[in-house]
Structure formats: C-alpha cells, structure tokens
Amino acid sequence: MSALATTTIQDSKVLHVCDLNAWYGESHVLHGVDFNVSRGEVVTLLGRNGAGKSTTLKAIVGLLRTRKGSVLIEGTETMNLPSRRVAGLGIGYVPEDRGIYATLTVQENLMLPPQVRPDGFSLEQIFNLFPNLKARLTSYGDRLSGGEQQMLAMARVLRTGAKFLLLDEPTEGLAPVIVEQIGNMLQQLKRQGYSMLLVEQNFEFAQSLADRHYIVDQGRVVDAFTAASADREQAKIRRYLGV
Ligand SMILES: Nc1ncnc2c1ncn2[C@@H]1O[C@H](COP(=O)(O)OP(=O)(O)OP(=O)(O)O)[C@@H](O)[C@H]1O
Numbered sequence: 001m002s003a004l005a006t007t008t009i010q011d012s013k014v015l016h017v018c019d020l021n022a023w024y025g026e027s028h029v030l031h032g033v034d035f036n037v038s039r040g041e042v043v044t045l046l047g048r049n050g051a052g053k054s055t056t057l058k059a060i061v062g063l064l065r066t067r068k069g070s071v072l073i074e075g076t077e078t079m080n081l082p083s084r085r086v087a088g089l090g091i092g093y094v095p096e097d098r099g100i101y102a103t104l105t106v107q108e109n110l111m112l113p114p115q116v117r118p119d120g121f122s123l124e125q126i127f128n129l130f131p132n133l134k135a136r137l138t139s140y141g142d143r144l145s146g147g148e149q150q151m152l153a154m155a156r157v158l159r160t161g162a163k164f165l166l167l168d169e170p171t172e173g174l175a176p177v178i179v180e181q182i183g184n185m186l187q188q189l190k191r192q193g194y195s196m197l198l199v200e201q202n203f204e205f206a207q208s209l210a211d212r213h214y215i216v217d218q219g220r221v222v223d224a225f226t227a228a229s230a231d232r233e234q235a236k237i238r239r240y241l242g243v
C-alpha cells in the first residue's frame with residue numbers, strides 16, 4: 001500500500017474537521033473546531049462577528065499556516081499537503097472580499113486560474129449559469145457591481161472543477177433581488193450534487209439552502225441542528241447571533 005492510501009479513509013464525508021486550532025501571530029483564534037460536511041450537503045457556519053467563521057474557512061484551505069488538528073477532505077488528511085494538492089481534491093474557496101482582480105477583465109479573471117480538474121466548467125456552462133457575466137465579459141473587475149463580483153468569484157472556482165464550495169458570506173452587501181439570484185444558482189448547484197460550506201449572517205438565506213447548521217462562538221463549534229428543526233431552535237439562534 002502507498003503512504004497516501006494509509007491516510008485515505010473512504011466515507012461519505014467531503015469534509016471532516018477535527019480539533020482544529022489556528023493562530024494569527026500570537027493570537028489563538030480557533031480552539032478545537034469540530035464539524036463535518038457529507039457529500040451533496042449544504043452546511044452553514046453561523047455566528048456573531050468575530051466568532052471565527054472566516055478563520056475556519058481560511059484554516060481549512062491552508063491560508064492560515066499556523067494551525068493544528070485534522071482536516072480530512074474527501075478522506076485525505078490535508079494538514080501537510082501543498083495548496084495545489086488540496087485544490088486537486090476538488091475544493092473551491094470564495095473569500096469574503098471575493099478576490100477579483102480590479103485591473104483584469106471578466107474574461108481574464110475567469111481564465112486566470114488553472115483548470116485543476118478535467119471536469120471544470122467550460123465558459124459556455126459558466127454563461128448558462130451566470131448570463132450576466134457574458135454581457136460583462138470585457139468589463140474590468142473594478143467596474144462590476146457587488147453581485148457581479150460575487151458571481152465572477154463563484155464562476156472562477158467552478159472553472160477549476162471544484163465540487164465542494166466554501167463560500168464566505170456570498171450575500172453580504174447585496175440587494176435582495178441579487179441575493180435571490182445567487183440563491184437560485186446555489187440551488188441549481190446543490191441539485192447537481194455539489195457540496196457546500198456556507199458562512200452566512202443572513203439566516204433566512206442560509207435556511208433556504210442548508211441541510212444543517214453549526215453555530216460558531218469564540219473559536220469553537222458550540223451547537224448544531226438540522227434545517228428541519230430550525231423553527232424550534234429560533235430562540236437559541238437569536239441568542240447566539242445576537243439578533
Ligand atoms: N488578520 C487577522 N489578524 C489578527 N486577528 C484577526 C485577523 N483576522 C481576524 N482576526 C480575529 O480573529 C477572530 C475571528 O475572526 P473571523 O474573521 O474568523 O470572524 P468571523 O466569524 O468571520 O466574523 P465576521 O462575521 O465579522 O466576518 C476575531 O477576534 C478577529 O478579530
């Protein structure tokens with residue numbers, strides 16, 4: 001057996017995070033985060049400002065190097081893998097700031113990242129899902145609306161062939177009509193079998209897509225419940241989110 005085979009566990013989980021700790025310099029921010037995402041599931045991380053939601057995503061994809069614990073993606077331990085190998089496992093991260101290059105056009109932004117897997121979206125598939133982007137192909141990144149930037153950022157990770165998306169507040173600052181469009185696109189991807197880990201402050205939006213929710217507080221997962229039981233958990237959700 002190869003060394004890799006010994007660290008690969010076959011199960012239905014696309015993500016298994018266990019006792020994840022992370023630091024910014026001296027500042028210990030994640031204190032043993034535990035949760036998982038099954039294949040085809042949409043799971044959210046909810047929590048107040050500063051709870052550690054974005055840090056959890058960054059630590060999963062290896063943008064935060066000072067970390068400890070275990071992150072299994074598709075059954076493969078990724079803590080010591082180079083980031084290119086992690087991308088090759090089919091994970092795609094859309095950061096909170098969307099990471100669009102201001103001085104490149106929509107087309108250039110789309111073509112920049114490599115298609116790390118052969119089954120990445122073609123430009124035609126991207127334009128079917130995001131017709132707005134086709135109309136804006138030659139526009140520069142800094143001329144796009146917030147909604148167009150969000151769609152471009154999502155399109156870019158779909159081009160890589162990622163089937164498991166980490167989305168950090170995709171609806172932040174967007175008008176309700178755009179939020180609805182993004183919700184419809186994510187529903188389509190969910191129907192196609194994509195798995196998602198979604199960080200959201202907009203609980204209504206999260207609830208419309210999610211199968212399960214986790215609550216993050218002070219760098220830990222402190223509670224979990226299914227979307228089906230969310231009605232009964234309203235008081236708890238409000239208390240944790242401070243709304
Ligand atoms: N680059 C950084 N350097 C130092 N500390 C940071 C940095 N980014 C975040 N933090 C701190 O880490 C903690 C968790 O932040 P994080 O961004 O993960 O929270 P969040 O749950 O995503 O919040 P928000 O809802 O505001 O986006 C906070 O105390 C924050 O101040």
Ligand SMILES: [Mg+2]
Binds near residue numbers: 053054055096
């Ligand atoms: Mg955040």
